[in-house]
Amino acid sequence: MSAPLSRASSYSPSGSIELTPLQLAAHCGNIQEVRYLIDSGVELDNGPDTALHLALRKHHSAIALLLLEAGANFELKDTHEDCPIHIACTFGLLNVVHTLCALGCRLEITNSRDLYPLHLAAKNGHTHVVRCLCAAGCNLDVRYADNIRADITALKYGHNEIAELLDKLRATGQRDAYARQLVPTSKPYVRLSVHVLGHCGVGKTSLIKSLGAGLFSSLFRRSGSLQSNKSRPSSPINSQIEMDITSRQNSLTFESAATYESTKGIQVQNLDISNVGDVVVWDFSGQENYFPVYHHFLRPSPQTLTLVVFNLEDSPVVQVKQVCFWINFIMTREAHEWSSSDFGQIVLVATHVDMTRAIKNQHGEWVCPDAQTTLETVEKLIPDVPYLHPTVIVMDSNVPASQPFKHLKSMLLTLKHDNLEKTIGVWTGLLDSTLSWLIQLRKEYEQFPVMYKKTFYDSIRTNVNLLASDNHIQELLHQLHNMGEIYCINRLIVISVSWLGVQLIGEFLSSEFLSNVRATGVYTADDFQACFNQFDALGTLELLEALELCIQCEVDGEIEYEFPIYNQTETLSGLWDSGDPRYRTTGACYGGVRLYASPNCHHLFTSVFPHIQIELRRATIENFSNNDNDTDLYQWYHGSKLCTITLETLITLGEDERSSQFIEIKIRGPRQTSQYCFYFLENVIDTILQGVAHVCPGLVTERHILSVQQLRIHCKDPYSYPSDILCTAMLESESTLEIALQNTESEKFESIVMLVLFDDVDLVNNIHWGCALKVQNLSIAVKLKLARLLDPPESHGRDWCLLALRLGLEPEKIATVESHDSSCTMRLLALTDCTIGALIANLQELGRNDASEVVLRSAPLFKIVDHVTV
Numbered sequence: 001m002s003a004p005l006s007r008a009s010s011y012s013p014s015g016s017i018e019l020t021p022l023q024l025a026a027h028c029g030n031i032q033e034v035r036y037l038i039d040s041g042v043e044l045d046n047g048p049d050t051a052l053h054l055a056l057r058k059h060h061s062a063i064a065l066l067l068l069e070a071g072a073n074f075e076l077k078d079t080h081e082d083c084p085i086h087i088a089c090t091f092g093l094l095n096v097v098h099t100l101c102a103l104g105c106r107l108e109i110t111n112s113r114d115l116y117p118l119h120l121a122a123k124n125g126h127t128h129v130v131r132c133l134c135a136a137g138c139n140l141d142v143r144y145a146d147n148i149r150a151d152i153t154a155l156k157y158g159h160n161e162i163a164e165l166l167d168k169l170r171a172t173g174q175r176d177a178y179a180r181q182l183v184p185t186s187k188p189y190v191r192l193s194v195h196v197l198g199h200c201g202v203g204k205t206s207l208i209k210s211l212g213a214g215l216f217s218s219l220f221r222r223s224g225s226l227q228s229n230k231s232r233p234s235s236p237i238n239s240q241i242e243m244d245i246t247s248r249q250n251s252l253t254f255e256s257a258a259t260y261e262s263t264k265g266i267q268v269q270n271l272d273i274s275n276v277g278d279v280v281v282w283d284f285s286g287q288e289n290y291f292p293v294y295h296h297f298l299r300p301s302p303q304t305l306t307l308v309v310f311n312l313e314d315s316p317v318v319q320v321k322q323v324c325f326w327i328n329f330i331m332t333r334e335a336h337e338w339s340s341s342d343f344g345q346i347v348l349v350a351t352h353v354d355m356t357r358a359i360k361n362q363h364g365e366w367v368c369p370d371a372q373t374t375l376e377t378v379e380k381l382i383p384d385v386p387y388l389h390p391t392v393i394v395m396d397s398n399v400p401a402s403q404p405f406k407h408l409k410s411m412l413l414t415l416k417h418d419n420l421e422k423t424i425g426v427w428t429g430l431l432d433s434t435l436s437w438l439i440q441l442r443k444e445y446e447q448f449p450v451m452y453k454k455t456f457y458d459s460i461r462t463n464v465n466l467l468a469s470d471n472h473i474q475e476l477l478h479q480l481h482n483m484g485e486i487y488c489i490n491r492l493i494v495i496s497v498s499w500l501g502v503q504l505i506g507e508f509l510s511s512e513f514l515s516n517v518r519a520t521g522v523y524t525a526d527d528f529q530a531c532f533n534q535f536d537a538l539g540t541l542e543l544l545e546a547l548e549l550c551i552q553c554e555v556d557g558e559i560e561y562e563f564p565i566y567n568q569t570e571t572l573s574g575l576w577d578s579g580d581p582r583y584r585t586t587g588a589c590y591g592g593v594r595l596y597a598s599p600n601c602h603h604l605f606t607s608v609f610p611h612i613q614i615e616l617r618r619a620t621i622e623n624f625s626n627n628d629n630d631t632d633l634y635q636w637y638h639g640s641k642l643c644t645i646t647l648e649t650l651i652t653l654g655e656d657e658r659s660s661q662f663i664e665i666k667i668r669g670p671r672q673t674s675q676y677c678f679y680f681l682e683n684v685i686d687t688i689l690q691g692v693a694h695v696c697p698g699l700v701t702e703r704h705i706l707s708v709q710q711l712r713i714h715c716k717d718p719y720s721y722p723s724d725i726l727c728t729a730m731l732e733s734e735s736t737l738e739i740a741l742q743n744t745e746s747e748k749f750e751s752i753v754m755l756v757l758f759d760d761v762d763l764v765n766n767i768h769w770g771c772a773l774k775v776q777n778l779s780i781a782v783k784l785k786l787a788r789l790l791d792p793p794e795s796h797g798r799d800w801c802l803l804a805l806r807l808g809l810e811p812e813k814i815a816t817v818e819s820h821d822s823s824c825t826m827r828l829l830a831l832t833d834c835t836i837g838a839l840i841a842n843l844q845e846l847g848r849n850d851a852s853e854v855v856l857r858s859a860p861l862f863k864i865v866d867h868v869t870v
């Protein structure tokens with residue numbers, strides 16, 4: 001804070017009147033000074049040109065708002081006979097006009113030239129201000145000197161849009177109704193969502209049908225279910241033996257059985273559930289080809305109940321693996337900012353109980369300890385799932401009126417009540433009218449229900465409310481998006497979410513579609529139109545691009561669209577030729593890493609890899625080719641190769657002997673390219689991690705280092721040094737540079753300089769080793785994971801609080817960390833000054849090996865000090 005100006009240092013804009021420090025600070029736009037003076041209790045309204053007038057004349061809106069909030073008088077006239085409203089309308093300072101109107105400022109008041117605020121805004125072409133004045137109830141017919149109304153003034157100065165607006169308001173006589181529509185009401189706005197996820201054929205669609213069935217239709221559903229079942233309950237022993245030989249035993253196959261109609265894409269429907277009301281239900285197909293778009297729809301919300309469905313006919317191992325997959329899938333797709341109030345509950349639902357030997361108790365509930373065992377095993381494997389419901393709902397999904405469905409409905413009712421109060425004051429008449437108008441609009445846009453945001457804004461004003469400001473419409477879009485009525489993405493608005501889920505995603509990612517696309521996955525707009533002539537190619541391509549399913553690239557002056565998701569080109573032989581003379585010489589540089597997901601997080605990279613390929617393409621267009629280096633990118637199914645004149649980088653999706661997926665990045669360059677290789681590899685890894693974070697912001701990744709010796713001799717499956725081994729070695733060693741690790745396959749040792757720095761000791765000056773970095777350098781996903789582990793109170797107190805004490809935080813600071821609505825661990829990690837190494841040591845001493853493991857595995861190995869782009 002700068003020192004307050006003394007009264008002696010006065011200044012006068014007109015040269016005649018001496019200004020007070022507040023007037024001076026307001027005139028000069030010094031907001032800190034203004035705040036300081038207001039807090040010191042200075043007189044606000046010294047005039048005649050008050051601080052408010054002076055700030056407005058210089059367009060310092062933020063200062064004007066500060067003064068208004070502090071209680072400055074807004075009805076005073078200045079030396080030019082202008083009130084603050086006149087100045088704000090002249091300059092189009094919308095926020096100030098809005099605040100003045102909200103404060104009840106007089107609008108029927110003229111300035112020295114007999115102009116009203118409405119005339120001033122009209123004359124200067126400030127349409128938004130005119131709307132605001134009209135919404136605040138100003139008189140549309142006020143006339144100035146020569147009997148001239150504001151619409152005539154607008155015409156005179158060429159602002160036809162304003163003239164038209166004023167004309168329409170007058171002609172329709174709807175002005176007051178429009179204005180009332182913009183005022184928030186006390187009607188609560190709760191539109192619950194249910195997300196239903198699970199493998200193919202587990203019973204998601206059946207469950208949704210039963211949830212929405214009335215009493216009458218439920219009779220038909222039950223008989224339907226009996227017909228659809230091929231077999232009846234078998235003994236547990238039989239079923240175990242049977243299951244051991246079924247294909248479903250391989251837990252993570254995502255194929256659907258041909259005996260029922262599998263959901264295409266994402267079915268979104270509105271159900272009116274008795275006692276609960278409107279619920280938007282999202283049926284996410286269990287077919288794997290659709291997974292790459294699910295992250296767009298799985299953001300956490302307190303109004304969402306997520307059901308993870310599994311089939312009790314599957315073996316316990318399969319059940320656990322499937323449930324773990326889905327829970328990880330959901331959790332890794334959570335948004336960056338974490339707040340406990342963002343989440344609804346996750347509930348496990350076990351179906352096909354009628355096909356087991358389970359029985360019902362006297363309340364009509366199925367007694368099925370196996371289902372609970374699955375939940376307990378999952379809780380052990382993933383101990384940090386926020387809001388996982390402690391019991392499993394066990395059901396025959398085809399029997400609607402049964403106890404499990406009553407249970408589910410009562411959960412929805414509780415969720416609704418939990419949310420009711422939070423939403424008071426959000427619902428508006430504008431929302432009501434827009435909902436009715438949307439029904440009409442969807443009919444008009446039946447073929448392709450997608451609009452540009454700009455068109456939507458204009459249409460809202462033309463068809464719903466002439467007075468809606470940009471802020472009103474922005475808020476409206478947010479509400480409609482959250483309600484599942486529309487879907488906003490980039491500059492597009494999809495006005496039918498069910499069309500988006502079924503017709504677009506369900507069609508363009510379906511197996512039938514994928515079997516007919518071009519193997520290269522590359523189309524021009526004309527090719528695309530010719531192949532899929534039922535769609536408007538340009539509109540569809542723009543939407544698919546917004547969904548990050550394709551990227552535009554220019555090839556020889558022609559625009560092409562690359563769809564990594566369609567690319568079915570096989571890996572070519574010779575991509576990593578061991579005979580290439582450039583990389584055979586002594587001193588040629590080799591290096592590489594494998595990125596793994598955290599343990600128990602299987603099979604998540606398949607749906608992420610096409611997004612990584614899009615990111616690699618984008619980087620090739622924008623970054624990699626910047627420094628006179630032509631960079632070529634070749635992409636095929638689950639692989640990419642990036643080549644500069646000298647370097648080669650191979651990026652592939654693979655799976656190790658433990659069935660854990662990894663993304664492998666190998667790089668090689670001729671001798672004396674160590675620095676180039678080092679920086680290029682880091683750039684590529686950054687790009688890949690950006691692609692991962694785009695889809696899975698909550699995914700914790702581990703960086704394992706490939707054996708350089710084995711890369712050099714083109715060993716088919718080189719050993720990779722696990723990240724926790726590298727980190728432990730760094731923690732235990734006195735000098736990081738002297739670390740040498742043993743390759744457990746070849747039994748040879750490799751130095752850290754060789755593994756990480758391409759054997760170039762000079763590079764040490766350009767990095768800081770990981771354990772010495774401050775904890776703030778941990779990735780957001782790692783911090784989130786730690787928060788989930790350490791936030792819940794622990795029986796021996798070995799949680800964030802004890803950690804804070806161990807890290808030397810003073811009790812007063814600890815008190816500031818404590819909070820009920822956001823994560824204490826996150827705040828502790830932001831406050832503490834400790835290093836990653838110290839954090840690991842303290843967690844270990846605290847006996848929290850679960851948390852220390854997370855850091856050991858996923859802490860950065862090093863950070864580049866002076867990042868030189870190559």
Ligand SMILES: Nc1nc2c(ncn2[C@@H]2O[C@H](COP(=O)(O)OP(=O)(O)OP(=O)(O)O)[C@@H](O)[C@H]2O)c(=O)[nH]1
Pocket residue numbers: 198199200201202203204205206207225228229256259260261262263264284285286287351352353354355395396397398
């Ligand atoms: N006996 C019995 N059959 C069920 C149950 N739930 C679903 N089914 C049957 O299992 C088959 C598949 O059910 P769906 O509900 O379509 O499966 P889904 O999970 O939506 O599958 P995808 O759409 O492929 O993701 C259908 O024939 C259902 O009738 C259940 O609880 N008991």
